Amino acid sequence: MGLINNSINEQVQCPRCGSTQIYVDKKGYNGGKACCGALLAGPLGLLCGTHKANDVQLTCLKCKKTW
Structure with a gap:
């Protein structure tokens, strides 16, 4: 038997609209x-600028909600 592919093409949706x-x-x-x-x-305070620097932000182009 081959590998069963159960991937579903789900799109990200805005939680608001x-x-x-x-x-x-x-x-x-x-x-x-x-x-x-x-x-x-x-000088140690310069590291504060990197806090959450690798986070991803999503924005709805219809209602402008960000999460």
């Missing part, structure tokens, strides 16, 4: 947080 028109963006380095961190905690 159900639209499938979704924009995916990766959050990057935040210079504002880094500057504030440097002022408050010195």
